[in-house]
Amino acid sequence: MALDFLTGCFGWRPTELSAFDGTGTQFLMRLLNVILVIPAALAAFGTRKHYLLIERHPELSQYPYDQHAGLAFFMTYITCVVIFPWVFVSFALLHKYYKEWTLGYGIINLGLAVSLTMGLTLQARFLPASTDGCTGSKPFEWQVLEGNQSFFERAARLDKGTKDKTESVCKDMVNDWLTACAVVFFQSVLAYLSVFFDGRERSLLNPMRPFFLLVMLILTPIVLVCNIFTKIIIPHLRLYTSFVRKITTQLLRRRWGKKEPDIQLQPRFRPQWTGYHMPKTKLMNVLNIEHVLLNIVEYLHHEDVVALGATCRAVREAVYPSADMHFRLKKLKQYACSTGPAPTSCIYCNAPLCTTCRVPIFHPTLPARRHIYCIPYCQACYYTSFASYRPTPTPNLATQPRRGPRRCKCGVAEEKQSFYDCCRKCVKGDVGQLQKERRRSMYAERVDKRYNQRLVLAHGGPGRGGIHSTSCDKLAPLSADVSTKAESSSK
Structure with a gap:
């Protein structure tokens, strides 16, 4: 395989994880391509309408409104337009070039997911999080500065000619934004499956590799703190406690003196025959x-x-x-x-x-x-x-070192x-x-x-x-x- 370097190089090998074949991954990628067709089309057509509105009325992307409103709708529109035909092309190519070019599919899917995420992030700066923010008087009061009209009221007056359509404009933008969020979710899952597709045990692109790294990232500080506590703090505490106990014992002995042990002599064992009537036999x-x-x-x-x-x-x-x-x-x-x-x-x-x-x-x-x-x-x-015994007299320890301890004669x-x-x-x-x-x-x-x-x-x-x-x-x-x-x- 062309990606054999992912299993290790120069003597280094990644951690061994669970191995599997790519049949399930290939099936999920095709299923996500089919699912992405409808949301990508809806998000592309809905976002195109809002982008054209801002192009016709540039004042919607000027102060006091968000200056990146046009860029946000443009990035979302272009990314969804690219995703719609790409799902058909990748579906056809996966059937023949799965293992050789799957990483390339993954890089393209990852780029599309990042681009769409950036566009939606820019839209989230001036849009409510749900359609609940578009009911009643909320769209007229959304991000109003210095007594100016809100973004939705201004867009309704410029597009429809009346402010009565303000709530409808707000709901259309929020619904299209939520549809694009669904596209981002499925596109991110597809990017993950197409990047981490290698089922070999020691491959860096094993699907379990990100979860393993996440667990290691969470557990490493905990293990480090536990090692510091058990190998540094607790031994020092035990040493200090032992030192304090020793000093306290010495002070108490100096104050009250050392008590001599009382050794009691054990009585000699004698069988109890007093309750037994001894018969007088001839023997x-x-x-x-x-x-x-x-x-x-x-x-x-x-x-x-x-x-x-x-x-x-x-x-x-x-x-x-x-x-x-x-x-x-x-x-x-x-x-x-x-x-x-x-x-x-x-x-x-x-x-x-x-x-x-x-x-x-x-x-x-x-x-x-x-x-x-x-x-x-x-x-x-x-x-x-006993250990300081020297078989021969040693006049000078500097010239003749001390010999070893005397051995007992029990092993003779x-x-x-x-x-x-x-x-x-x-x-x-x-x-x-x-x-x-x-x-x-x-x-x-x-x-x-x-x-x-x-x-x-x-x-x-x-x-x-x-x-x-x-x-x-x-x-x-x-x-x-x-x-x-x-x-x-x-x-």
């Missing part, structure tokens, strides 16, 4: 003797001890007494799984494992116990003590834990679910350790009246497993 009577129980559980695996306690409520109370749970767990842990080298624990349930009851599994993607034993730092302590065991020790029960479970539970238990263990450290510091530390939580941490996995088995057996 319970035997297991209530502690040295007999310890001889029985000696060299037993951890899961076997838990299964023994889950036999019934009476046996569970004998193996795991609620009143002596703290010391009983230490003894059971000492006697169970005590064969071979130092026992390990299951990576999932933390159950103690000996040489015979542990099953090695290989999970290279499973994260190790990293950062469980790291000491948490606040921002100030990290940059003043990452490679060593490619093979994991697991109990026989967890081996049969789902790996994904077990890993999820393991991460949750590791996070809870880390929180408990930090909480216990804060308690030790708050109460003077171990050895000075503080609370030492090492024994509680070691017994937590076994007690948690016992509680779980106990609840399942009770249900």
